[in-house]
Amino acid sequence: MSEQKLAAHVRTEFGKGSARQARRANMIPAVIYGHGADPIHILLPAKATTLAVRTPNALLTLDINGEDHLALVKDIQRNQLKRIVEHLDLLTVRRGEKVQVDVAIHVEGEPAADVTFNLEANTVLVEADATHLPETLTVNIEGRGVGEHIHASDIELPQNVTLLTEAETLIVNLMAPTVQDLGETPETDADVEGTSEGATAGNADADAVITDADEQ
Numbered sequence: 001m002s003e004q005k006l007a008a009h010v011r012t013e014f015g016k017g018s019a020r021q022a023r024r025a026n027m028i029p030a031v032i033y034g035h036g037a038d039p040i041h042i043l044l045p046a047k048a049t050t051l052a053v054r055t056p057n058a059l060l061t062l063d064i065n066g067e068d069h070l071a072l073v074k075d076i077q078r079n080q081l082k083r084i085v086e087h088l089d090l091l092t093v094r095r096g097e098k099v100q101v102d103v104a105i106h107v108e109g110e111p112a113a114d115v116t117f118n119l120e121a122n123t124v125l126v127e128a129d130a131t132h133l134p135e136t137l138t139v140n141i142e143g144r145g146v147g148e149h150i151h152a153s154d155i156e157l158p159q160n161v162t163l164l165t166e167a168e169t170l171i172v173n174l175m176a177p178t179v180q181d182l183g184e185t186p187e188t189d190a191d192v193e194g195t196s197e198g199a200t201a202g203n204a205d206a207d208a209v210i211t212d213a214d215e216q
Helices: 016-024 046-052 189-201 204-215
Strands: 004-010 027-034 037-045 059-064 067-078 085-092 098-108 116-119 123-129 136-140 170-175
Touching: 004 046, 016 027, 016 085, 027 046, 037 046, 037 059, 046 085, 098 116
Parallel strands: 004 059, 027 085, 098 136
Antiparallel strands: 004 037, 027 037, 059 067, 067 085, 098 123, 116 170
């Protein structure tokens, strides 16, 4: 994973009003915490930061007053309507330090004919060097049949990456397609009328007698 270097400014004003003002100035409020140090409140350039955090578990080198701070993106708050980044929570890390992160699962390949699959777990928890975190983990389902499921223990991990999710956790479920039972076709009015007409056709004479009697 490549590091993204950003210039940061210490934030001295707080509250919703100052946050809105910062965003109007194309800056994103953020806070850095970790290693027992006091949190550092900063402002980051909106465009460069938005591009940097597109990568899962993005690692940032922040230049704060000429001093570099290595930080891992832990939480991104976005505007629900506009989907723009409104705030970041960053975790201070050191080179060579092990950290725990959730890594997204990517499915590739096609299962055997007449087999469908469902991704049961979108991510798994791993431990890895803070500067060498995998962006995604790939599982291949090419040619797999019904019941040939993929569990967490089946995932191929990069070197020096340790799986923390339970080994038996189901990741990909391979199964036969579900066939919807629509039941029997209900009788229509036409079917009912046809049956009645057929049943009475052989008794036409009797019907005529009954009809004549009724008319009398």
